[in-house]
Amino acid sequence: MGKDKITAVVLAAGQGKRMNSKIAKQYLMLKDKPVLYYSLRTFEDSIVDDIILVVGSGEIEYVRKHVIEAYQFKKVNHIIEGGKERYNSVYNALVSISNTNYVLIHDGARPFVTNEIVDRIIKNVIDTKACIAGMPVKDTIKISDKDGFVSDTPSRENVWMIQTPQAFEYELIKKAYDIIMKEENIHVTDDAMVLEYTLGNPIKLIEGSYQNIKITTPEDIKIGEMLLSDQG
Numbered sequence: 507m508g509k510d511k512i513t514a515v516v517l518a519a520g521q522g523k524r525m526n527s528k529i530a531k532q533y534l535m536l537k538d539k540p541v542l543y544y545s546l547r548t549f550e551d552s553i554v555d556d557i558i559l560v561v562g563s564g565e566i567e568y569v570r571k572h573v574i575e576a577y578q579f580k581k582v583n584h585i586i587e588g589g590k591e592r593y594n595s596v597y598n599a600l601v602s603i604s605n606t607n608y609v610l611i612h613d614g615a616r617p618f619v620t621n622e623i624v625d626r627i628i629k630n631v632i633d634t635k636a637c638i639a640g641m642p643v644k645d646t647i648k649i650s651d652k653d654g655f656v657s658d659t660p661s662r663e664n665v666w667m668i669q670t671p672q673a674f675e676y677e678l679i680k681k682a683y684d685i686i687m688k689e690e691n692i693h694v695t696d697d698a699m700v701l702e703y704t705l706g707n708p709i710k711l712i713e714g715s716y717q718n719i720k721i722t723t724p725e726d727i728k729i730g731e732m733l734l735s736d737q738g
Contacts, residue, residue, distance in 0.1 A: 510607040511556075512628060514549040514581075514671070515599040518542050518569070518614035519562045519588025530562060531721050532614045533572075536730050541721050542569075543577055544617030550581050552624045554610065557581045558602060560588045560595045593694055597683050600676075608632065609679060610671040611697050615721045618733060619671065623714050630712050631673035638673070638698050639714030640666040669714040672697045678707065 518532040532542040549557050559582050561569050566585050574582050586602055588595030596611060603609065608631050612619060623639055630637040643665045649658040679697065685704040686692060694700050698709050717733055719726060 510632065511605065512554050512608045512610065513603055513606040513676070514552075514554045514557045514610045514612060515560065515596065516542075516545060516549065516557060516612050516614045517560050517588065517592065517595055517599075519560050519565075519595045520592075520613075520615060530565075534721070534727060536617060536721070536727060537734050539577075540573060541617050541730075542573055542614045545612055545614055545619050546573070546579055546582065547577070548619050548621060548624060549610075549612070550579050552621050553628065554581065554624070555606075556583045558584045558586065558599045559614075560586055560599050563587055591692075593683075593686070593692060593700065596697060597687055600680050600683055603676065603680075606676050608673060609676045610673045611679075612671040613720060616670055616718055617721065617730060618715065618717045618719060620715065620718075623718065624671065626712050627671050627673045630710055631675070634708070634710045635675040635678055636673070636698070636701055636707050637710035637712045638696075639669040639671055639712050639718065641669065641714055641716055641718075643667055644716075666711055668696060668698070669718045669720075670696075674701065678705070681705065 520530065533540045566587065569585055584602055586598055589598055610627060627637060627639060643662060646662055647660055647665050648656045651657040679701060682701045682704040686700050701707050701709060719729060721727060721730060
């Protein structure tokens with residue numbers, strides 16, 4: 507048997523409305539490089555075999571010139587346009603893959619994914635077929651009712667903040683997406699939900715990092731710059 511092939515799908519098609527910027531968050535500068543650079547660099551330097559980059563409408567040539575060629579990423583084999591919603595973008599990527607065993611799906615607005623996280627995810631997806639990065643919550647979580655009153659307080663030890671990468675056996679996640687894309691009203695916020703909703707496969711929670719933050723608001727850029735300074 508040969509080595510399993512592993513593909514990373516990096517999503518960079520978001521508009522970043524909460525950033526209050528005309529520039530999409532994944533292209534904002536973090537220190538001296540665009541946010542998107544950092545996660546691509548991690549996957550480039552990992553055991554992942556190839557990368558599919560999903561970008562916004564009309565952005566393919568911009569990204570090819572200013573990110574892929576500028577920083578000499580060799581593993582980005584395909585740059586494709588995303589869709590209206592996140593799940594559309596993921597599906598576009600999945601149908602563009604012709605031959606792989608496992609797929610890691612990652613938000614390009616999470617620049618602080620590390621090789622250690624990627625290695626843990628890959629090791630576990632081969633064992634479990636489905637696993638996702640996350641961290642136990644530090645704060646008490648309250649569930650509200652429709653009127654804004656507390657309806658439940660889940661045990662903190664069982665509650666995780668979910669991150670990316672989320673990793674799956676390719677045929678499994680492709681089948682799940684094939685099913686859900688036929689639905690009329692789709693309400694999913696991550697790839698694990700697609701699998702939960704359609705096929706019900708068990709999904710292993712794998713420790714990511716509290717530093718594996720998503721760049722969503724202007725404050726996150728400041729936090730990101732501090733994290734980069736700490737890393738030297």
